[in-house]
Amino acid sequence: MMTLYPIMEAVRSGGDLENIGGDSKYSQVIACPDGCVMYGLTANPLGNENFFKGNFFDQA
Secondary structure (H helix, E strand, C coil): CCCHHHHHHHHHCCCCHHHHCCCECCEEEEECCCCCCEEEEECCCCCCCCCCCCCHHHHC
């Protein structure tokens, strides 16, 4: 879980997973702590406004 949380935050903020070792912009393979199981994490862009870069707070 400590590995997945920073990856999730990178995706949520509009980041590119290739910058932190991902296979593509929206996917990354993660190994379990003992290295026996590999997990694939894939994000699907929804096309919504980016909360961190958009004018979310200016709407009020």
